[in-house]
Amino acid sequence: MSALTHIPVLLHECMDGLNIKADGVYIDGTFGRGGHSRQILSKLGPNGRLIGLDRDLTAVAVGRELEKEDPRFSIIHTPFSRLADVCEELDLVGKIDGILLDIGVSSPQLDDGQRGFSFDKEGPLDMRMDQSAPKSAQSVISEYDEKQLSYIFKVYGEERFATKVARAIVRRREEQPFTNTKDLAAVIAAAIPGKPTPKHKATRCFQALRIEVNSELDELKQALKSAIGVLAPQGRLCVISFHSLEDRIVKTFFREESEGEKVPSSVPLTSAELDRLRRQTATLDTVGHAIKASPEELALNVRSRSATLRVAERLAAGD
Numbered sequence: 001m002s003a004l005t006h007i008p009v010l011l012h013e014c015m016d017g018l019n020i021k022a023d024g025v026y027i028d029g030t031f032g033r034g035g036h037s038r039q040i041l042s043k044l045g046p047n048g049r050l051i052g053l054d055r056d057l058t059a060v061a062v063g064r065e066l067e068k069e070d071p072r073f074s075i076i077h078t079p080f081s082r083l084a085d086v087c088e089e090l091d092l093v094g095k096i097d098g099i100l101l102d103i104g105v106s107s108p109q110l111d112d113g114q115r116g117f118s119f120d121k122e123g124p125l126d127m128r129m130d131q132s133a134p135k136s137a138q139s140v141i142s143e144y145d146e147k148q149l150s151y152i153f154k155v156y157g158e159e160r161f162a163t164k165v166a167r168a169i170v171r172r173r174e175e176q177p178f179t180n181t182k183d184l185a186a187v188i189a190a191a192i193p194g195k196p197t198p199k200h201k202a203t204r205c206f207q208a209l210r211i212e213v214n215s216e217l218d219e220l221k222q223a224l225k226s227a228i229g230v231l232a233p234q235g236r237l238c239v240i241s242f243h244s245l246e247d248r249i250v251k252t253f254f255r256e257e258s259e260g261e262k263v264p265s266s267v268p269l270t271s272a273e274l275d276r277l278r279r280q281t282a283t284l285d286t287v288g289h290a291i292k293a294s295p296e297e298l299a300l301n302v303r304s305r306s307a308t309l310r311v312a313e314r315l316a317a318g319d
Contacts, residue, residue, distance in 0.1 A: 007035065007107065007300065007301045007303075007304075008032075008035030008036045008039070008102075009102065009240055009293065009297075009301065009303070009304045009307045010240055010291065010293060010297070010304065010307055010309045011035065011036065011039055013291050013309055014036060014039075014100055014238050014240070014309065015039055015040070015043065017236060017238040017287065017291075017309065017311035018040070018097075018098040018100060018236050018238055019098070019236055020040060020043040020044065020097075020098065021048075021097055022043070022044060022045035022047075022048055023044075023045055023047040023048050024044070024048055024049075024097035024098065025048070025049045025050075025051075025092060025095055025096055025097050026040055026044075026048075026049070026050045026051070026096070026097055026098045026099070026100070027050075027051045027052075027053065027083065027086075027087075027096055027098070027099045027100070027230075028040065028050060028051070028052045028053070028100050029053045029080030029083065029099060029100060029101045029102075029223060030053070030054060030080060030100070030101055030102040030103070030106075031052035031053060031054040031059050031060075031062075031063050031075060032054065032056075032059050032102065032106045032108070033059065033062055033106070033108060034052070034062055034063065034066055036100055036102065037050060037052050037063075037066065037073065038066070040100075041070055041072060041073060044072060046072070048072055049072055049073075050072060050073045050074075051073075051074055051075075051076065051086070051090070051092075052066075052073065052074070052075040052076070053075075053076050053078055053079070053080050053082075053083070053086065054075070054077065054078075055077065055078060055079040055129050055130035055133075056106075056109070056129050056130065056131070057077065057130070057131050057132065058108070058131075059106075060075055060077045063075030079130070079219055080101055080219065080223045081218075081219040081220075081222035081223050081226065082226075083099070083223055083226035083227060083230055084226035084229055084230055087229075087230040092230065093229065093230050094229075094230065094231070094232055095230075095232050096230045096231050096232055096235055097231075097232055097234075097235050097236070098231075098235055098236045098237075098238070099227050099230075099231065099235070099236070099237050099238070100238045100239075100240075101220075101223060101237075101238070101239045101240070102240045103216070103220060103239065103240060103241045103242060103246050104216070104241070104242040104243070104246065105117050105129075105210060107303060109129070113181070114126075115127070115128075116136075116137055116181055117206070117210060118181065118206075119181055119182070119184075119185035119200055119202045119203070119206050120200075121181070121182075122180050122181060122182040123180060123181050124138065124179075124180060124181070125137040125138035125141055125178060125179070125180065125181060125184060126138065127209055127210045127213045127214070128213060128214065129214045130214075133213075133214075135213055136213060137184075137209045137210075137213055138178070140152075140209060140212055140213060141169060141173070141178050141184065141209070142173065142177065142178070145170070146163075146166045146167055146170045147166075149162075149165070149166035149169060149170070150162045150163045150165075150166035150167075152208045152209070152211070152212045153165055153166060153204070153205050153208045155208075156207065156208035156211040156212060156217070156245065157204035157205050157206075157207050157208030157211075158204060158244070158245075159192075159204040159205055159208065161191065161192045161193065162205075164191045164192065164193075165188050165191045165192065165205055167191070168187055168188070168190065168191035169184075169187060169188070169191075172187050181206075184202070185200070185202040185206070188201060188202040188205050188206075189201040189202050207243065211245075216246075217245060217246070217249065220246060220249055220250070221249060221253075224237075224239075224249070224250070224253045228257065228283050228284065228314065231314035232314065233314055233315070233316035234313055234314060234316070235313070235314045236287070236311060236312070236313055236314075237284070237311070237312045237313075237314070238309060238310075238311050239309070239310050239311075240307055240308065240309050241307070241308050241310075242306045242307055242308075243306065247290075247308050247310075250310050251290075251310065254284060254286050254310060254312045255286075257282065257283045257284040257312070258282050258283075258284050258285055258286050258312070259282060260282035282315055283314065283315055284312040284313065284314060284315060285312065285313050285315055286310070286311070286312050286313075287311040287312060287313055288311060290308050290309065290310055291308070291309040291310075291311075292307070292308060292309075293305065293307055
């Protein structure tokens with residue numbers, strides 16, 4: 001398909017987290033270039049099944065080739081937020097033994113300048129994970145007002161100088177429209193005070209634009225909620241995140257779903273009764289602690305340095 005390659009992050013840790021059964025049914029919610037999917041398939045028996053989801057048309061094309069090679073695999077062009085709909089259509093609600101979500105942008109998307117994700121390579125202001133979607137970085141940069149731009153840079157990019165950057169973008173586009181990533185990155189960098197640093201000054205704002213264009217945080221929240229409804233008892237949910245906003249959402253979700261129903265302190269219940277209530281109302285049980293890439297993986301793939309894997313298991317009612 002392309003010379004652009006992708007090294008799957010935390011590959012063996014994900015396989016351990018999924019606790020794969022030979023005849024199980026699994027979902028790779030972020031197929032990408034199929035690195036994780038191929039490893040899952042290598043652990044499945046002839047009756048196992050793997051469904052890949054991706055909203056990137058290039059990734060789906062790679063998945064179509066894998067479909068031809070392996071009848072146990074199928075690919076669907078859809079965002080992972082539609083997990084519940086997909087499982088309902090396939091009559092798999094409550095029958096999924098494991099779900100893997102590898103959140104964020106992939107190496108092939110970053111490395112292909114024409115996708116517009118990178119400030120290092122000149123390309124169009126695109127950033128769409130689904131190339132058929134209407135909203136792009138170009139439309140956000142061209143149409144959002146200063147207040148809207150400042151908000152996404154501050155909230156999604158955690159950029160200290162969000163207001164300065166938004167003002168600079170609006171001022172510049174009034175004189176000349178933005179046409180490419182390098183141009184935008186230069187304006188952002190010039191608006192942020194201080195000397196150049198090893199981490200490009202446009203990094204946070206490009207992250208914010210990507211999240212806004214693809215509604216990434218809302219997609220993640222919906223996918224996590226959907227996963228609970230489609231997992232079988234003892235089914236595993238593995239989520240890899242790459243920045244604090246994503247990881248905070250996953251961590252909070254896992255904690256809340258493992259704590260069960262909240263009871264006001266004024267309600268007179270014993271500790272045993274509270275524990276019983278938690279077991280009856282909790283839906284997930286976290287498995288281990290957050291997992292980071294090993295020194296060996298970091299030496300092979302520097303992009304794994306920011307990856308965090310969290311794993312949870314679906315509880316049966318009354319567990």
